[in-house]
Amino acid sequence: MPHRRDRTERTAGAVVAARVAELAARLTALAPAVRAEEPDAVHQMRITCRRLRSTLRVFGRLLPDADGGPGAVADELAWLGGALGRARDCEVLGARLLDLARGLPPEDGREDLVADLAEWEREQLLLARPEVLAALDGPRFPALLRALADLCAGPLPSGRARGPAGPELARAVRREYRRTARRVRAAGRATGPGAESALHDVRKAAKRARYTGETAGPDAAAFTAGMKAVQEVLGRHQDAVIAGHTLRGLSDGGFGYGVLYGLQLAEAARAREEFPEAWRRVRRPTGA
Template sequence: MTQSKRETERKYEPPSGGVAGLPDLTGVGPVASVTAAGPEELDAVYHDTEDLRLAGSSATLRRRTGGPDAGWHLKLPLAGDTREEVWAPLSDEVPESLRELALSRTRGAELRPVVRIRSTRTVRRLRDAEGGVLAELSLDEVRADAAASGGGRAEWGELEVELAEGADAGLLDVVEKKLRKKGIVRADSPSKLARALRDTGAGAEPERCPEVVAGSPGAYVLAYVREQAGRLVSLDPAVRRDLPDAVHRMRVTCRRLRGCLRSYRSVLDRRVTDPVRAELRWLAGELGAARDQEVLGERIGAALADLPDELVLGPVAARLRLWEVSHGGEARSRTREALATPRYLRLLDALDALVRQPPLRAGAGRKPARTMARAVLDEYGRLAGRMELALAQPAGRSRETALHEARKAAKKFRYAAEVARPALGKPVTRLGERAKAVQLLLGEHQDAVVAQHTLRELAVAAHGAGESAFTWGLLHGLERAGAEARQRELTEVWRAASDPALRAPLEH
């Protein structure tokens, strides 16, 4: 059994004088009163791999006793001051549920104790006019010991301000302003673990990566690959927990990485990157079944909800739910199975190695205006060729297939433009925006085409069960009309995207 919550907090150096040095926060923003609690004795043993892979990705795993939430805590970074904390009951070993959620970061390496942190905590609760808790100020006296024999010890004080669930994040800024007036400043370490590893000597020496010239194509491409690889790792726990939109975002991340490695072969050696691209394609395919089914179900459900009641004949909603349950379960199982394979972990290892030891080519050190503009224009040329071919096809299956290929080419162009945007600025941004309009229109067309096939299957199943197929046929006709309308719009949208004036700044 696990539970999760989001925590938003900031850490500060302790006030001189301890609790007596805290300012009175009554009347600060919505704070109507401040109440005291504690002290509490907290004892936490932090677990990580030998090379501290969790800490290196700003995640922590601890077994803590004492306090109201004793148990195992896996903390995963989110945006800004916020982290997600997944809790599991106390046990002697790392719970399998948390081990699985940490797998994209540990990649199967053994988890072991790395440091023990004990804290004596005094708490002040900030309350609103109704007595509800807005935030907690925790003043900790911390003692840390490295777990390895012969490890060091460290002691320090720390002030933590944590928002209550549902509280306005702006309260942190208001409280911080008051703290600064009393000379209380932010801590120089993002977490107790980070400081404990540093001060006890338990932290590993950071691995030295090859230096890349700032402002070079190599620097821009590696920054993009590093960002997307980190996003892939971070999305893994959300996909395993079947959180909304997680599969879609992970699949898009795979595509972005594949596109970058394909477009910038002049920067990174394809002998290394092509095998990685192939594995990213495999993973995106495994994720695609769940995502495609989810999108299709939402699309058909929304179209059905828009129909007048008199046009809904038979148990249409029940049949759609049956289709969603049967297909959705299979798709989710396929995704979970993929994330449980050694193949997936090898892919994560390969991405990590790619970032740490990039296979740079000569183009990595050239001027970005030349190397990156060339990559963007090459992808644009492929898109233009696909569009020309698609628009020349007669209406029917051949045109639908060609338009789908053009859509994929538009995505690849946009990803190449994303990588180059920091180097090339507004010209590539404008061209990317026009290509996005083409891609979105082609996406709507493809979704309508796929929906037609599924609606026909539903109609056949309904007819076979002795139900009316009228509503499914009606929805099929609406999707067909929508696809034809998108095709009529496409010529004008592509004309705007293919304006030579948009490409001129990149060609010179």
């Protein structure tokens, strides 16, 4: 398979630099779509920021250390992701709550509830939009793109960056598996309000592990798929928790709000029940 042979024979630094260049090109290409408010564009740009940031955090030692190095660039990606986050969260939360509200029977106050939530969504998106445009049209975004280009083009550091990619990528996968496993164990010990935060930490670790597997390529495909499944289950949990908190803040005491809140509690509980099985199915890397 050419793809597998390419990653095996190239140096670790070259493989990571190619991955960063691929994602940086996607980030650049998405900017016009975000400015034009094309559907899903903010979501795709935010995901690309997360993939890039995870790649730099995990593999930064394999890239050039100029102009602050990968760590400084990762910090800028966190800034951009945050600027996109409010708009994306409004989109997701608004769509979720409106979809559920439209499914309620009329006697639960459906029409008024849908109207209230639609107005809330419009207001939130109007508030979030200027932050997105300010981020893309200000000086930090083009500077970020230049920094990413420098990381891809600069001379590789000595040591592991110039060694074969296979062993280094496999080492990173093992490291991210162990990191996620530690958070799973911590979540198992957590009780009360801390349990929600602990599961959120597992989700973030699983996401980073998934992106590490994507960089590692076909040899880590089963691992990547397993971590994606964990991330998705816990993503449902996090979405339900946030929706529940939002509904409590929006509620005027109407029956429909109470119904929606109950649905969020039930969805969070289902996700918690499904999580252990999703984790059990993750392919443990050899040697981890």
